[in-house]
Amino acid sequence: MHIRSPIVVMLGHVDHGKTTLLDTIRGTAVAAKEAGKITQMIGASYIRKEDITHMSAASGGRMKFDLKIPGLLFIDTPGHEAFTNLRDRGGSIADIAILVVDVMQGFQPQTLESVRILKQYKTPFVIAANKIDLINGWTDYPAASFIESYSKQPQFVKERLDDHIYGLMGKISEHGFDSERFDRIGDFSKQIAIIPVSAKTKEGLGELLMLIAGLSQKFLGEELEIDEMGRGRGSILEVKDEKGLGTTVDVILYDGLFRKNDEIIFLTQNGAKKTKIRALLEPNASGKEKYNYVDELVAAAGVKIVAPDLEGALPGSPVDAVTDFEENRAEIEKQFRNIIFEKKDELGVVLRADSLGSVEALVRLFEEAEVRIKSASTGKITRKEILMAEAVSADDRYYGAVLGFNVDVTEDARVEADAKKIPVIWSDIIYRLLENYNEWVKDTKEKEKSKAFKKMTWPGKIKLLAGCCFRVSKPAIFGVEVLGGKIRKGCRLMNAKGEVVGEVREMQREKEKVEEAERGTQLAISCDGIYYGKDVCEGNILYTYITKAEITQFESQPGLLSDEERLVFEEIKKLIVSSPFD
Known part of the structure; x- marks a missing residue:
């Protein structure tokens, strides 16, 4: 059997130094005259074990084991997009990952994205705490090992770095990982190693490579054994x-x-x-x-x-x-059908992403969140996707959405989406797409609820003012004071027996028409169905009539009513429940 090189990928937030760190590793390997040059491959850079040993020794570090792996194969395109494309039947062909974190900024959105993906694919990783050279007071020792450089720093600088490292440890623990600075770890199988480095000064670089190589060799074992003459x-x-x-x-x-x-x-x-x-x-x-x-x-x-x-x-x-x-076709299409699919008779969102790996990661994420998917595929969002979502929306408004990850939206799709009022939700961060969708669902429900509540009759209690009848019928016009809650144009009014006596047609306050009036307001109202002096008289108390369905809605949302409105509501509820007229 042949031992192959571990495949290494770098992930992390934008501007945290993934590309710079990878370039520094490549450049250092090229500059290592004793070790020869790096081997450039399509989409990857191969660093031989001799280069790794040389860089570790040159930085003052010492290899404590004999490297048996031939080297490390670094994927040239850093980031989670490349990682998700390194697929192998539901898993990842990346053997180990370096999570690059700006030690000054800590965990950022794409850092968290990367942690979620690594956890999802069960890929082992280390954390490169980059940019230690930016710590206030830090003295650079170019190309030195971290241990050597750290030992020469003033105590207050050491404490500053330690505080930043503890911050990273706390954040990663929120995702179920125990971690520690690499030189303080007793068992690497139980803790994530944090290696402080500087891509700019090359400090800690040798230790980072040593750890990646050593951990791969120790823990990956048989996974790196291949038949070099076997099926590609x-x-x-x-x-x-x-x-x-x-x-x-x-x-x-x-x-x-x-x-x-x-x-x-x-x-x-x-x-x-x-x-x-x-x-x-x-x-x-x-x-x-x-x-x-x-x-x-x-x-x-x-x-x-x-x-x-x-x-x-x-x-x-x-x-x-x-x-x-x-x-071979049966095998490959079986996994394909679990990722690219369209469920004709089911409800769910329509999902499009830039690659098979992205689709797979998104499908997993949405399934874990119990969000149903009707169609998942790669490629741009077209009019077809909008029409599919429109059909879903007719049965379930909250699934009638098209979700796009790193894909284009065609012009005819935009036009159709605007015309049919179908939301196209887009993101270039995987978990953010789910967050954006959930936010849209929440906003849509709140808007619909608000619209529904505006149509609902609010609890209201009024008193007919003395000497303020301006017309006795068709419609009756008289003055009232709102004693509690509020009344709206169009609401029905009932008396203290629970009997509906009329409906508010118009409301006027200081000669201006109003749509609603709250407690303490005096105004004139016109009512259909009331004969003043027969059905109602001055001094009478009237209430807004609330249906039993509306009563149920108010009871299910106790926070909707203020304490004062709640008292009026309870009065009305007693009248409705006991009324022989309902």
Whole structure:
């Protein structure tokens, strides 16, 4: 059996230094003359174990074990988008991750996003507490080990750093992880290692690489063992159109080997597809040609595959050497159906994302939140998605939404969405998409509730003022004072026996028409159905008539009424319940 290099990916919040840290690691490896140069691959950078040993020794650190892994394969595109495309049948082909956190800023939205994804995929990780050089009072010791640099800092600087580290420990504990600064850990299988580093000064870099390599070797074990002559298995990072080559796929090969002329199988929107490898390409570091052509490649490696009929290949799709096409197709489409689907007779949101990995992560997230999904797929949002959501909305308003992650919305889709009042909810952060959807549901319910309450009759109690009858009927017009609650135009009025006597047509206060009047207000009202002097008289107390359905609604929402309104409500409820007229 052959031990392959662990596949390493960096995640973290924007501007926390993922790309800079990766560039620094690559640059340091290139500069290590004794160790030779870094190997550049398609979509990845390979750092040999000799480079790792050299960088650790150069920084004053000492390897406490004999490295058996050949090196580390770093994915060149940092971030959770790349990570979710490193798929392997519901899991991730990334063996270990570096969560990069700005030690000064701490956890930010995309940091939390990354933690959720790592937890979801059960991927081991360490935390690189970056930018220690920005701690007030910190003295730089370029390329030194963290331990050496830390030992030379004044006590107040050490305490400042420790405070920041404790902050990270507290935040990560909220997600169920115990953590500690790497040099204080007794059992790495129980705690997440935090390595303070500076991508700018290279402090702590050797220890970071040493830990990644050491932890991979110690805890991944058999997962890194492959048959180097076995069936090639990979994952599509990107689909690209290359001048002179046509549609190509950038692939991370994590098991076995690929050979020129191998038949491979991959996923499209329409299911599995087969083609034959025409060429395997690696970057050409020197010379005029952009790529080197190779006949075969063994895992772990990044490679560009040139083959016919790659149009429609999905980023995040597995790409495997074919052994038995029908059997391979059944296997690959089984997992495909769990991610890309449309449930014709079910209600749920319509979901579109930029890659298979993103769709998979979102489906998991929404299912955990018990949000139903009618359709999940990759690709832009078109008029078709809007019409699908419109049909859902007719049965369930709160599922009638289209959700997009990192995808474009076509112009005809925008026009249709505006016309049909279908919300298109978009985000470039996975968990934020769920938050945005939940916020829309909450806002929609509150607006509908507010609209419904405006139509409801509010508890109100009025007294007919003496000497203020202006018309006895058709309609009766007379003066009243609101004793409690409020009355609205259109409400029905009942007497103290619970008998409905009329309906408020208009209300006027100081010669101005009003829609409602609250406690303490004196005004004139016109009422249909009342004959003043017969049905009502001056000094009478009248109440707004509230239906039993409205009573139930008020009782289910006790916070809607003030204490004073609640007293009027209780009076009305007693009249309604005991009234022989209801």
